[in-house]
Amino acid sequence: MTKKTSVGLIFGGNSSEYEVSIMSAHNIYNAIDTNKFDVYPMWITNDGYLASDEDSRKVLNDPKLAVSNPHKVANISNIIELKDRPEIDVFFPIVHGNLGEDGCLQGLFRILDKPFVGDDVLAAAVTMDKEMTKILAQRAGVLVADWISIKRFEYDDANNEKRDYEFVAKKLGHDLFVKPSNQGSSVGVSHVTNAQEYEQALKEAFKYDDKVLVEETVHGSEVETAVLGNDKPIVAGVGQITNAKGSFYTYENKYDDNSTSTLQIPADLPEGIVEKVRSNALKVYQATECSGLARIDSMLRDGDHEIVLTEVNALPGFTNISMYPKLFEEVGIPYTDLITKLIEYGMERYDHKKTLLHKHD
Ligand SMILES: Nc1ncnc2c1ncn2[C@@H]1O[C@H](COP(=O)(O)OP(=O)(O)O)[C@@H](O)[C@H]1O
Ligand SMILES: [Mg+2]
Structure with a gap:
């Protein structure tokens, strides 16, 4: 044995x-x-x-x-x-x-x-930072919500125009999302539609990070897919999250029993949309140099049905009812086998790195 x-x-x-x-x-x-x-x-x-x-x-x-x-x-x-x-x-x-x-x-x-197991240093760091993720995704030809970023030193400057709701709204519209660039689980994320809410949202987001993103709101439902592997990653199907009207996928909606968001796995969407979500995900996975795994989240925009990237999660929720494992189960990789594969991919990457030369002279 x-x-x-x-x-x-x-x-x-x-x-x-x-x-x-x-x-x-x-x-x-x-x-x-x-x-x-x-x-x-x-x-x-x-x-x-x-x-x-x-x-x-x-x-x-x-x-x-x-x-x-x-x-x-x-x-x-x-x-x-x-x-x-x-x-x-x-x-x-x-x-x-x-x-x-x-x-x-x-x-x-x-x-x-x-x-x-999971992403290496570079991919983990860039996907943790939502602005870096957006920049790389754009480079790969993937649509992202228009945004501005505000650094703490800019926020601390009372004359900086990015603190001014009307100035920002001129660029991005009046309907905005404010979020820490490096966070997760919707902590510090706010939806705002007026100056007072905007001010409050900036204050809240800066509790968590030194860089805050202000984004145009993308109206639609949320579509997520799961990617697994190193050099030849595989992409699962697509899951869909629909939020109650006027709400979004908050911490409570993600984890509380009385969530008003509904998950559908697989999503009941036209083939063309599913394929677009999947091909975008692969592009973003590769552009951010992911290996092992990532869950790639986007919005399916109302009206034009464009797929707009939200973020990449290097370590998505991993309970047996979480979106990532569920998406793979649905394409024939049960939870236990998924765990085995992830460990094997981690070891494969390590074995490969061992073959690289490290010059010390
Ligand atoms: N630009 C946006 N337009 C519409 N909804 C958004 C936007 N950005 C974030 N959201 C909502 O906020 C949630 C959390 O934002 P997200 O960027 O995914 O951060 P986190 O890493 O905290 O999950 C999303 O799942 C979505 O419901
Ligand atoms: Mg998210």
Whole structure:
């Protein structure tokens, strides 16, 4: 019998998506193919502590134990202790947002010289930043919502015209979305239609980031697709999210039981639209140099039915009922097999990188 692969399943972290991470890891832990993999759960607590294997296992068996101290921003430098885990063959980081999804954790794995699941440093960093994603997508010929970005130093300047709703509205229209450039799960995102709301929205978004995007509102429904793989990625079908009138896909609508948003997988849309969503997604995946996985989100615009890119998620929600796994299940890759493939893609990328020459003289 061949030896099983040891997987370090890292979850938790200090982002606003802490609870989402715990739920994703709980589902992965229960579904991973135990004939192939030995799982070592590694919980980054909300205080930034790398918990013992025993406590980590307890939390994955009963996720409620982890949600005692949510949203406390903490230093997670204890994660450096991963260097003392030589028995781990591959890391599976299921840490959303800040430090987990933005290239930082990925950089640590690179330094530790270990294979890992999901996007590498560059793709994780650029897809975490919605402005960088837009710039690269445009370059690949993919339509994005028109936007301006505001840096903190501009916001701090009372005379800067970007703080003026009428000035911004002249460029983008009166119906706007305001969001931190680097965030997730709709945290800090607002929809505004007047000066007072605009001011309030800027204040809110700057709580989370030093760069805020103001975008034209795209009216329509949300369409998402899932991409998997390295050099020859495969694209799943398309799912659709329809929000209640006057609402959008807020944190509550994403995760609360009384959500007013409805998900349809697969979407009931004409073939041409589905194909456009899929081909755009592949272009964006490649333009941002993703590997492993990403979920690519767009708006299907009312009226002209154009597909307008919203964002790329390097580490999408990964519970067994989340959009990403569901989209692959629907094209014949069950949750357990998807986990296996992701681990294999991480190891394949690592093995390839090993063949590159590193010149030190
Ligand atoms: N330009 C836009 N037009 C219409 N709706 C938007 C726009 N930008 C964001 N939204 C709404 O806000 C939600 C969250 O925005 P998004 O850019 O996806 O950030 P996050 O990373 O927090 O998910 C989207 O799912 C959508 O419902
Ligand atoms: Mg989103």
